Amino acid sequence: DIQMTQSPSTLSASVGDRVTITCRASQSISMWLAWYQQKPGKAPKLLIYKASTLESGVPSRFSGSGSGTEFTLTISSLQPDDFATYYCQQYNSYLITFGQGTRLEIK
């Protein structure tokens, strides 16, 4: 199985900050990577797919980049609603795997 490793596990930041979360794959997954946001007690919400394509309705302050084994999710200017846990997911094959999550907390 393809292992996905996110860093950092926890990130403390303030409203207005620019933040970046990294996701590394144990082997190349081309551009088959998605990012999700999850808030407590809620289902995950798709933010980005195919590494850099913004899902409809997602604010443009979210962006994704990367290919192969290294990917990033960037939030250009943190808003209060963005404090949540973020997961990457690879779908290079049907044996889908997720990163362990990055908890974004208020500094």
Next chain:
Amino acid sequence: EVQLVESGGDLVQPGGSLRLSCAASGITFSDYAMSWVRQAPGKGLEWVSGISGSGDRTYYADSVKGRFIVSRDNSKNTLYLQIHSLRAEDSAIYYCAKTHNLLLVAPDDAFDVWGQGTLVTVSS
């Protein structure tokens, strides 16, 4: 509006069985491969099973192969997950999720719609 609604979660003894359901609305259900993803309390997301739109191909994570059976009834717009030989480590919220793209045979895709989840607790 596309909606997925899970049901069937319960408190079950170790070794027991359970069937989860996921009712879909707002889409041509048979056009989409579907998956089940679980999340143990306080933990991350784990994909456990998927099925093609027609239902003729099924896929499982190694951790559940042989104990979980995924199926669907496209006439009822419903996805199922039959779980056997339940273990404590199967305790989780189980989400059903829809693939982003149409007409995929395998569920190797991003998931653009998720249900609210149904809780399975395995305990004596």
